[in-house]
Amino acid sequence: NAGVTQTPKFQVLKTGQSMTLQCAQDMNHEYMSWYRQDPGMGLRLIHYSVGAGITDQGEVPNGYNVSRSTTEDFPLRLLSAAPSQTSVYFCASSLGQGFRQPQHFGDGTRLSIL
Amino acid sequence: EDKVVQSPLSLVVHEGDTVTLNCSYEVTNFRSLLWYKQEKKAPTFLFMLTSSGIEKKSGRLSSILDKKELSSILNITATQTGDSAIYLCAVDTNAGKSTFGDGTTLTVKP
Numbered sequence: 001n002a003g004v005t006q007t008p009k010f011q012v013l014k015t016g017q018s019m020t021l022q023c024a025q026d027m028n029h030e031y032m033s034w035y036r037q038d039p040g041m042g043l044r045l046i047h048y049s050v051g052a053g054i055t056d057q058g059e060v061p062n063g064y065n066v067s068r069s070t071t072e073d074f075p076l077r078l079l080s081a082a083p084s085q086t087s088v089y090f091c092a093s094s095l096g097q098g099f100r101q102p103q104h105f106g107d108g109t110r111l112s113i114l
Numbered sequence: 115e116d117k118v119v120q121s122p123l124s125l126v127v128h129e130g131d132t133v134t135l136n137c138s139y140e141v142t143n144f145r146s147l148l149w150y151k152q153e154k155k156a157p158t159f160l161f162m163l164t165s166s167g168i169e170k171k172s173g174r175l176s177s178i179l180d181k182k183e184l185s186s187i188l189n190i191t192a193t194q195t196g197d198s199a200i201y202l203c204a205v206d207t208n209a210g211k212s213t214f215g216d217g218t219t220l221t222v223k224p
Contacts, residue, residue: 031210033212042216045211045214048210
């Protein structure tokens with residue numbers, strides 16, 4: 001049972017480059033979300049989705065795009081990478097808004113922007 | 115704007131000590147409060163507290179929700195070196211968002 005799978009685990013980019021962080025879950029969860037975690041800080045919500053075809057912004061959405069074409073996948077796109085986006089990114093999923101369930105997290109992607 | 119504040123930010127204790135971690139929140143449409151433990155990688159779930167379940171216990175860990183004071187505590191008794199981690203408090207709202215605190219870094223020395 002894979003749970004939440006994030007790829008890649010590590011990535012180094014140059015300023016201005018674009019890339020997509022992949023997230024897939026095999027638990028048939030409706031709710032998926034992306035967070036970033038900076039040193040000494042908790043998780044800040046970037047974007048979230050309550051189901052396929054539906055996405056919404058979190059507290060720090062600028063510079064990031066998401067889409068949710070299937071229940072399983074929720075990729076996060078960096079449009080033009082900036083050093084301020086250097087962080088560890090976590091994807092998470094849970095059953096759905098109607099369920100009081102904890103989120104399951106992937107192992108994270110460590111991203112460095114030079 | 116929803117806000118979750120944890121204290122202390124860091125804590126160093128010795129094995130066998132008892133610790134209390136604090137979490138206070140100001141959110142609109144509170145649904146539940148959750149505690150997670152984060153070691154090297156992903157946060158892992160510890161407890162969920164809601165209006166109908168304001169105290170939870172699992173082994174040496176326990177947590178209480180005070181809805182009047184808008185706060186929660188996480189207690190760990192007889193600490194072990196394996197308890198060393200970042201402990202995260204998160205509040206879920208009926209709007210579907212989760213707001214996390216900055217975490218408490220606990221270090222347990224042998």
